[in-house]
């Protein structure tokens with residue numbers, strides 16, 4: 001089991017600035033959603049998800065991820081547009097890929 005490691009994050013910051021910006025942006029989005037709603041769920045399957053903390057072992061089955069409703073591949077200009085972001089579980093995010101899915105369990 002791997003952990004979200006601060007040393008790996010710092011390496012990413014050094015060599016992959018755009019990727020780092022995206023990781024931090026997504027992490028801050030998830031934290032704001034957690035603060036606003038208390039508990040988080042996947043907008044596509046309604047499963048419970050949790051915001052992972054640095055240094056904590058990754059629990060992929062309940063890990064909150066950020067989905068881009070309109071995919072980054074076709075709408076790169078919306079990568080950092082919060083209105084295009086959705087809370088999503090790891091499994092749905094991997095399945096969805098660059099498709100557009102309708103949210104079944106949207107946040108109010």
Ligand SMILES: [Zn+2]
Nearest residue numbers: 042045089092
């Ligand atoms: Zn899901």
